[in-house]
Amino acid sequence: MSFASPVSDQRLVLDHVVRIAELAKSNRFAEATPDMVDAVLQGAAEFAEGELAPLNTVGDREGSRWVDGAVTTPPGWREAYARFVEGGWMGLSGPVEAGGQGLPNSLSAAMMEDFNAANVAFALCPMLGLGAVEAIDAHGSDDLKREYLSKIVSGEWTxxxxxxxxxxxxxxxxxxxxxxxxxxxxxxxxxxxxxxxxxxxxxxxxxxxxxxxxxxxxxxxxxxxxxxxxxxxxxxxxxxxxxxxxxxxxxxxxxxxxxxxxxxxxxxxxxxxxxxxxGGMSAMFTMMNNARLNVGLQGVGLAERATQRAVAYALDRKQGVRAGLPVRIADHPDVRRMLVRMRALTIAARSLAYYAFGQLDRANVGDGEAGLRADVLTPLVKGWCTDVGCEVASLGIQVHGGMGFIEETGAAQHLRDARIAPIYEGTNGIQAADFVQRKIGLDGGAAFDGLIADIRADAQHKELILLTDELEVLVASARNASPDDRLTASYPLMTMAAVLTAGWLVERLGRAINAGEGGGGNAGRRAAIEYFLSVIVPEAVGLGAGAEATAEMIYQAPAEELA
Amino acid sequence: MSFASPVSDQRLVLDHVVRIAELAKSNRFAEATPDMVDAVLQGAAEFAEGELAPLNTVGDREGSRWVDGAVTTPPGWREAYARFVEGGWMGLSGPVEAGGQGLPNSLSAAMMEDFNAANVAFALCPMLGLGAVEAIDAHGSDDLKREYLSKIVSGEWTxxxxxxxxxxxxxxxxxxxxxxxxxxxxxxxxxxxxxxxxxxxxxxxxxxxxxxxxxxxxxxxxxxxxxxxxxxxxxxxxxxxxxxxxxxxxxxxxxxxxxxxxxxxxxxxxxxxxxxxxGGMSAMFTMMNNARLNVGLQGVGLAERATQRAVAYALDRKQGVRAGLPVRIADHPDVRRMLVRMRALTIAARSLAYYAFGQLDRANVGDGEAGLRADVLTPLVKGWCTDVGCEVASLGIQVHGGMGFIEETGAAQHLRDARIAPIYEGTNGIQAADFVQRKIGLDGGAAFDGLIADIRADAQHKELILLTDELEVLVASARNASPDDRLTASYPLMTMAAVLTAGWLVERLGRAINAGEGGGGNAGRRAAIEYFLSVIVPEAVGLGAGAEATAEMIYQAPAEELA
Incomplete structure (x- = not known):
């Protein structure tokens, strides 16, 4: 089935979660006017829908082929890549000196979400280029910049x-x-x-x-x-x-x-x-932090795509009867629950990911605190948004019933594609370790505590407040724990922190909607946000016991005895 | 890598969860002596390890092929099936009159777990035969039984x-x-x-x-x-x-x-x-209830296989340093957490599934209450054990890092194979509906309440007691809820009930271990059981909010607005 970019959802998140209008007040991002934002969202949507989405199935079926050292991409790939270069998409957030447009990363994030949703295997290629541009721009010599930067920014080279x-x-x-x-x-x-x-x-x-x-x-x-x-x-x-x-x-x-x-x-x-x-690690981390946030966007994009496919199928497929009439499966409660859950996770993951890119943008216009916050958020975006991608893609299969397991349906590909994201660019276990070993202590703990303080000042839903309390206690205890205890707690802590932050951001989005923003589709957004706050946030509270587990518990047996 | 049947774990569950010795006191199951149990476990292990496991990869790679109406199974399949028939495995729990051995279903469950773990695509074929035998035996005419039953029981026909x-x-x-x-x-x-x-x-x-x-x-x-x-x-x-x-x-x-x-x-x-x-539905349900429990065993088998593969890899693969020495990844806390979690879920799912088969066996020797309990447990086994299969297989990929995504490693196949189990034989959503619409009200509610009473009388871990309290309240409320509210709550309720029952059973297993049963490998079992009770049970408590969600919440938006 075809893909339709969630342009209005993206615009709402950019306006009310990222608050992109504030960025546009700076000289650096003065070009990011509302009209420009709309034009980019619309253009990226058209490219993703018209050029990339139609190649997703053939890409999966044919794959890239290796013969004698040469790699041939699937039919249609070369032509699509040429149009990608023609459209100037590679340079959207690239440095102006190298021919880029210098637009905010948070806007580029919306573009990358679309490309990931349409065809993640294609989008991976430019994704790595974005990181390389950052690393060469920040650390490369003038000669190297002259020779390579503009070629990568244009997309002429990858x-x-x-x-x-x-x-x-x-x-x-x-x-x-x-x-x-x-x-x-x-x-x-x-x-x-x-x-x-x-x-x-x-x-x-x-x-x-x-x-x-x-x-x-x-x-x-x-x-x-x-x-x-x-x-x-x-x-x-x-x-x-x-x-x-x-x-x-x-x-x-x-x-x-x-x-x-x-x-x-x-x-x-x-x-x-x-x-x-x-100085390789520092230069590589410039590249890798960018890539980590972008891998998080793969989770967002695949969640969006899987949700669209599942909703379309559930509206079309009829099974059983309600009140004497044949009923679309979307109207069966447990199927509706799955669809609402998929939408809730997708909106929340998008909000968290775009927000993190927005913090990078703020850092780029001199807000040092925002830079530290981006550092805190990077493992949460990479770790949690990729888990969301897998969960939503798996729910998407389930909504399709038996058809979900048949490859031609397309739902299975989303899970198969999504499953790599928790692994590459630092496994999610490495993200969790980064979160507890470095990020909760960054700037003497002030970076993480500032996030919690902002959430506490803002959060209204009682489950969100409960999770804030719970996480604050657990993080305080993790800071004083032995390294092994801290690492034992790391994965549930990462998930709890991500759900909390995403919950805070979707509550913010919900307030904008209630104040009249958004318009068409707000009932769906409201249902998704309420489900996230009322159901998914409490699930994260349930992870607290895992964050209290000690290394002693999991190391009590030799690993050989675990099989 | 090779597969090794978890014979000693199976024996422990048969002894202390199923309590198979009690069954052997009946005339019907008098053959199920400890020696016979050992012989069956050992023989099934050898067949699974020696004949079925080596065909699992070729089966995935080659698949079955269709040409002009004929289907060719992968290389080696025919020979393995012939040896399956020769070994008499099809008739293990089959009716004696038709040439079967008439052994307990709970013992046959251990055999099927092994076959599923070794090669689930192969084991599916006899699995359907088991259901057909039950249906023909219970509902077929004498002529049909004479013509078909012994041929299916022997495996000569499928x-x-x-x-x-x-x-x-x-x-x-x-x-x-x-x-x-x-x-x-x-x-x-x-x-x-x-x-x-x-x-x-x-x-x-x-x-x-x-x-x-x-x-x-x-x-x-x-x-x-x-x-x-x-x-x-x-x-x-x-x-x-x-x-x-x-x-x-x-x-x-x-x-x-x-x-x-x-x-x-x-x-x-x-x-x-x-x-x-x-009378087709009633006859079909005889077959389907059997198949549903057996699909639950697919989850158990694949969880076992994925855990073995992940532990072996994590013991072999070295990354990083602890105390100055190269370290196996199994010794990194978050990897160890994943391994303990995999083992915990596997043991718990096995305990729940075997216990349910054991209740069927008790029903077959005249215990009507046990029959009703088997009815209550069937959706929990099918729904939750298959979800466990997917979760553990996915964790197995994660433990392998990048290698997990490479097909030749074998970890990915387990998730791809496991993903069908939540769908067929009644989707897990259908299982959840069956649980809340029929099973919590069975025998005026006495069947479910009896289970809760048994758990309450036995449970010692505080988290288990908390979950018992929580579930009792939620089920009482579901019984009085509108049909749509009840169905909205159905999936989390099913999961909570399954985790509670499994938690009760592994606590029972833990007591047997502490009393000196089991021997080798008990440290691993103890760690897994403690993790299940301390971490996984509280996660199920966190699902309570989802069980309190109303239809009003998820239906507040038209389904069209969810994409």
């Missing part, structure tokens, strides 16, 4: 992130790839990287690889890591010493080639430092 | 369930297939049935289809439905007028052919009534 190696997944610091100085300012990079998304493809003439490697004499662990820009094609037009050895056979996102990349098999791939030597 | 038609899914009463008398006591059956598991295959020479159809002048709805036995090959050796038109392309269980069946395209397929005319 970019990749190369962290993972067979022995170095969550433990990035265990990576072994090497870089040695070539004597002319460039470096010779060698090593094997795995799980490299769009590491090779036929969409563009060049691919800009951002590669983590160790320099001679570098210390062990993450402190010894440097970031290199390693292009597929060198500035003089010759091919670099790198290649795609194979691609993976995956559960979902079949059209997105997941590559094993070999660098320097013939002496060393030529690359250039991004940021200082040994 | 059997299918034919309810669903394109317009009649959850609403079985909407079916249109017809049967008219042929004048010789047989009937001419015609119509199209969809989603028919193993409707056609190459494992046996004959397939016995159990088909619901309407007789001339029958009333609308389920009251007008009769059950027919329609064999692929007629007693005189000629082919019947029926065939497989196509098979489905599914998310999982690829090796299990899901058939569209056409009956009577050339005048009518010959069939015979099972039970009286218009």
């Amino acid at each position: 970019a990749t992130m190369n962290l993972t190696e067979p022995q170095a997944g969550s433990d990035v610091g265990a990576l072994k790839s090497k870089a040695v100085p070539a004597g002319d300012g460039s470096w010779k990079v060698s090593g094997t990287k795995i799980f490299i998304t769009y590491g090779e493809h036929d969409l563009t003439d060049n691919i800009v690889h951002m590669v983590l490697a160790r320099t001679p004499g570098a210390p062990d662990g993450t402190k010894g890591v440097s970031l290199f820009l390693v292009p597929k094609v060198l500035p003089d037009g010759t091919p670099n010493d790198l290649g795609c050895v194979s691609i993976e056979h995956k559960m979902g996102i079949h059209a997105s080639p997941t590559c094993v990349m070999a660098y320097g098999e013939e002496g060393g791939a030529t690359g250039w430092l991004i940021g200082p030597e040994l | 059997a299918t369930m034919n309810l669903t038609e394109p317009q009649a899914g959850s609403d079985v009463g909407a079916l249109k297939s017809k049967a008219v008398p042929a004048g010789d006591g047989s009937w001419k059956v015609s119509g199209t049935k969809i989603f028919i598991t193993y409707g056609e295959h190459d494992l046996t020479d004959n397939i016995v289809h159990m088909v619901l159809a309407r007789t001339p002048g029958a009333p609308d709805g389920t009251k007008g439905v009769s059950l027919f036995l329609v064999p692929k090959v007629l007693p005189d050796g000629t082919p019947n007028d029926l065939g497989c038109v196509s098979i489905e392309h599914k998310m999982g269980i690829h090796a299990s052919p899901t058939c569209v069946m056409a009956y009577g395209e050339e005048g009518g397929a010959t069939g015979w009534l099972i039970g009286p005319e218009l």
Whole structure:
């Protein structure tokens, strides 16, 4: 079935959750006028609906193919990518100096949500480019910026992130790839990287690889890591010493080639430092934090898409009788419950994700507190919104009954595609660890406490207030806990904090609606918001016991005895 | 990786949850001595590990193929099925008069759990046979029993369930297939049935289809439905007028052919009534209740398999450092949390499912109250154990990190296979409706209240007592609620009741362990049981708000506004 961008929902969240009009008062985002916002939402919607959504099924069915080092994307992909470049979509929030439009990240988020909803396997390619643009812009030399930035901002070339190696997944610091100085300012990079998304493809003439490697004499662990820009094609037009050895056979996102990349098999791939030597992690985190928020948007987009598909099916499919008349399954209480739940989770995840991007935008116009808040929110967006994507996609299958399990229906693809999001760009367990190990203590705890204080000042629903109380106590206790106890509690704490923040934001959205904003569709939004506050928030309170579990409990048996 | 049957866990549950020794005191189950129980568990383990598990991957990769009406199962399937028949596994709990061993259903449950864990797509075929045996034994004429029962009990022929038609899914009463008398006591059956598991295959020479159809002048709805036995090959050796038109392309269980069946395209397929005319639903429910409990066991089996795979990977895979040494990921707190959770859910789901089969066994030796309890438990086993299967399989993917998303790892197949179980044999929403519409009111409410009273008399953990209190209030309120309010609350109520009952049973298991039973592996069991009671039970308390949600809340917006 076709996809329709939720433009009016997106606009409401931008207006009343992000409060984008406040951003437009700054010089930097003066272009983000209401008319511009509408034009972007409308244009992104048309591109997603007209160009990307029609390729989603063929992408899943055909997948990308690897033959002798070359990767062929599915039929129609090249043409769609060319139109993506033509439309200038890659540069929406890109730096003006490099040809971008410099619009807010929160507006770009709406665009990326649409692209994810329409065709997440396609959208992954530009998503990585967005991160690379940030990293090169913030840490790259003027020469590198001149050579590469505008090409990535235009979409003429794509970019990749190369962290993972067979022995170095969550433990990035265990990576072994090497870089040695070539004597002319460039470096010779060698090593094997795995799980490299769009590491090779036929969409563009060049691919800009951002590669983590160790320099001679570098210390062990993450402190010894440097970031290199390693292009597929060198500035003089010759091919670099790198290649795609194979691609993976995956559960979902079949059209997105997941590559094993070999660098320097013939002496060393030529690359250039991004940021200082040994400064790789900091430069990579610029890229990764962007990517983490964007992976959260994959959850939002797939939740939106799955909800639309389920509602359409439930309105069409008739089963049983109510009051003597054949009834659409949407009118059966438990199906309606599922649809309301799907919508509630989707609205809440969107609100949380856009809000986090909005905090980044505020940081970019000088609001340091907002920057810290974005840091606190990043693991919540990545962790919870991707869990939401899986839950909603799974509910979407359930709404379809037996048809949901049949691949041609399309509902199953959403779950298969969504299932990667809790894993890549730092597993959700890593996000939870980041939340309890760094984020609740950021700025001496002030960053997290400020969020709680804002919620407390605003929250009206009694369940929301209850969750605030509960979380405050649990976080205070986590701060004083042993590292292992804190990590044992981390996942439920992350979920509780995300649900609380999202609940606060949808309550805010609900007040705007009650004040007359939104118009068409407000009854649906109101039902979803009430369900979120009355049902989903209390479920998060129920996670409190898990956040009180100690390491002693889960470590009482040797792991061997768990199977 | 290889599969190892959890024989000692199964034995503990049979001994201390089912209390199979009490059953063995009856004449009917006198054969179920401790030695026999061990022999069956050991034999089933060997068959599952040695014959079925090695075919699980090829089954997923190759699937069953349809060509011109014939269905070819994957390489190795025919040989494994022949050995299944040779081993006499089909008749373990089958009627002695038909060549079965007449052992308890609760023991057969352990066998089916193993077969599901090893290869659920294979195990589906005998699973449907078990239901057919019950239905023919209870409702079939002596002639039909003589002709068909021993052949199905031996496994020489397989059997299918034919309810669903394109317009009649959850609403079985909407079916249109017809049967008219042929004048010789047989009937001419015609119509199209969809989603028919193993409707056609190459494992046996004959397939016995159990088909619901309407007789001339029958009333609308389920009251007008009769059950027919329609064999692929007629007693005189000629082919019947029926065939497989196509098979489905599914998310999982690829090796299990899901058939569209056409009956009577050339005048009518010959069939015979099972039970009286218009008595089809009652006969079918005999079959379906058995199948529902068995689908619950698919959740248990896949949870067990996913847990084994995840633990093995987490013990093998090293990432990061603790106390200066490389560490297995099983030793990272959040990974350990996932493993303990997987084990906890698996043990609890097994306890609930086996207990329900044990109640059926008690009913079969004359305990009427146990029969009613089995009725109460059936939707809980089907609904919750299949949800557990999906949750644990998804956690299993997560434990593997990026490798979990790669098909060759095997973890993804478990989720793809598990995802059908909440859908077929009555969606979990239908189970929830059955629970609140019929089961909480069964025998004037005494059946459910008796369960609660037993739990209350026994439960010691404070969270379990809290959940008992909570559920009792919510069920009392559901009994007095409007039908729509009751259905709105149905899913969370079903989950809460299942978690409560499972929690009670694992606490019982824990007491046996503390009294010295079990031996090796008890530390792991203790950790899992403590986690279930301390963490998972409180999560179920958190579902209470959803059980208090009213139809007014979810119906406040037209369904069109939910997308």
